[in-house]
Amino acid sequence: MQGMTGPELARITAARGDKVTVLGGKSATAFLPWFAINTQRDGVKDERVRRALNLAIDRRGSAKAMEMITPMHQVGGLVRPGSTFARSDEELAKLPGFGTDIEAARKEARRLLAAAGQPNLKLVLVNNRAFSPFGVLVADMLRQVGVTVDHQALDTPQVAARRVSGDYDLIFDSPAEYVDDPSVQLAYFEPFSTNRGNLARVGDPAFVDKYQAQLRELDPKKRLQKVRDLEAYLLEKSYVIPLYWQVRKRAVDSLLHGLEHDAPSNYVNLDLSGLWLEPARK
């Protein structure tokens, strides 16, 4: 389901040649993992600290390296790149954490941490063991702005227990959705009081207003602008540290046909009833 990395595909195709077909990879899938920042913890309660953590991540610089070890490696905002609501790369570069000058961003991050009185911040990062590379990456990036991270890579049951208890500063989450609509994609940030899936544990009335505004807007053009405002607002508030969008590539036997090449979501076309097998080679 996750897909394969470039080196994995290269190894398979080198070994099996034209007996395998590589599917997908032309567009991002509606799956964006991130580290949610627990707004109920003292260290990261301050908006300036959260924005500093977000600014410290060199997404563009590390994307190429991540492509070698994980299918999640495409840089994008909070809505799926290539979808109706996504913004261009130039527009994206204006948002916190997505700029092209990482040194300037880190300088700003250090300034914000100092201004918030947290120049030597220490954080507990709870991660799922299967996604350890992301924890290592973020811990290293934060180290470069003076933040010490205790990276705890745990098995799924322990992570689930920590999600419920709230015993974390940063925690890995992997919301995957079935459509591009921001009312679905961004419903994650609905108030924690009614939405226990919100691992940032935040209840932001301003978010609710902006979310409702785009949800009630039936004019597509006006709604697009409101969605853009909402996305920018969320990145300013930095309730989460977005990582990379999934680019799903799969190697399948070349006798297998009918599998969709670029399913835009992991939830669609799952019945697989259109699959068919070519007769075996002689």
Place this chain on the structure above:
Amino acid sequence: MHQPKPPAIDDPGTAEFYFGPHSERFLRIFLRLVLAAMIALGLHTLWVQPAGSQWRAWDNLAIAVLVGVTLRLIARQRMRAAVMALLWGIWAVLMTGALLHPGLGYSGLYACPLLLMLAGWMLGKRQAWAMAALSILAFTMLAAMEPATAKAGRESAWVGAVSLSAVVALGAAIAAGLADSKKRQYLQVLDLSRNLEQRVAKRTQHLEEALDQLRRTQDELVEAKKLSSLGSLVAGVSHELNTPIGNAMIAASALHDRLQALAKAAAGRSMSRSAMNEFIQVGQELSELVLHSTRRASELIASFKQVAIDGTSEARRSFDLGVALGDLVRAFGPMLKTQAWRIELDVPAGLLCDSYPGPLEQVVTNLIQNAERHAFAGRDGGLLRISAERFPEVVGDLAKSWTVSPDSLSYRFTLQPHIKFHDGSALTSADVKASFDRMRNPPPGVVSLRQGMLADVAAIDTPDAQTVVFKFSKPNAAALQLLAMPFACIYSAKLMASDPSYPGKRVMGSSSSCATCRGPTGWASALPTTSSPASPTWTASACWGWRHRPPPMRCCRARCISRCRA
């Protein structure tokens, strides 16, 4: 090695000498053996026999010389001359031997009939008769000379001459017969050879005529198939049109009868108000039926006409993809009625294309025809699905169709008919309502993560078993996407009423959306069968009542690995 060529078969002069390469090779070997034997016999006789019999040695040596000459002629490809020299040479040696020494008592004379037959077979009957005549003449001379040379008396000499002549004559007759037989065979071969070209030309002509006939037949078959297809199409169109036109005629006829009855009542002044009201009510219904039926017929004719126009046109125009493909598939309706497979068109309404409908329809036509001839030929089922999905647009699965009210506050869904749960019970709008109500207002102990997303849903109505209406309190731009969420599984309202926690313990899909589930005859296995606490195994069996098509597999097992360590 030099390989002698056979003489031309159509040369009458060489007819008697054509043996073929193997016969000629055999003749050469035989003659060489004879040559060696004659030389050896002659030398032996010359040196070992008493002086009085030395003439026999010269005879043998003379024959050896003849054989040598014959071989030389054969080497020069002069076959007739070789055989003639050999036979006549031997004949001359024999006669000379008889004249010089023992006369008619010479035993070599008895070889004359053999020489005659060989002469007849190899040189022709003239040569045989000539040799016979000369032999008889020689015998007569020998008999006449007998008193002076032989010990026997004159009478016995004449008897011997007559006997030899009779045998020679018989040999000549046989030789002549052999010669005629061979001549006939040769002439037949010659005739065959000379006529071969004509026969080949004639046979070729026959084959060309047969080929032309075959082509004509093939064209006729193609034409017949076209006519048959056209006939089927016309029959199908007629069949499609028959229903609405028939309905219109029935309604019009009933209306006519009612009008006549009304006119009769009016004429007899017996018309009542209630009868008039009834006539108006029935008349409206009948006229609506006529109008509806004729409109339906008109639509059918228009769609067939549009398909015909597009099929011959390459003009670019703006067209509704769903309507164009629907018309095309409808045109194949008569053909599909006799087929075990079907076409499913999944193209949303109102999808406008600015393109070339003619070539597009040609492509789809070829697709359907190829599916019939190659994909589904000889199969007992199949599905050709033409889909124009555009993610993230919502595609109906359990919902057959839906409408949205102008104020965007009401979404009315019509469910697919005949959908069943695994246990065989029907899936109705009540099950849809119960499932969404469970997400909106979960029972105690159940956490609904999607509860907030459905907060705008004010009420869910079920006017009938196939219709469900979602009423929203506020306009919601993502309403359709929210209702289409894959987490919104439809549960059995009946089972939830008896056990609200059953979705947590039991898997029960429907024939709408789940291919890998048990059929209506029973459900037993899609439960976690725990082979070990750490790795439960899920087993699912195929649902044969699945709406879309026969499931591609009968069963699948999934083993859950809860912990993976290297």
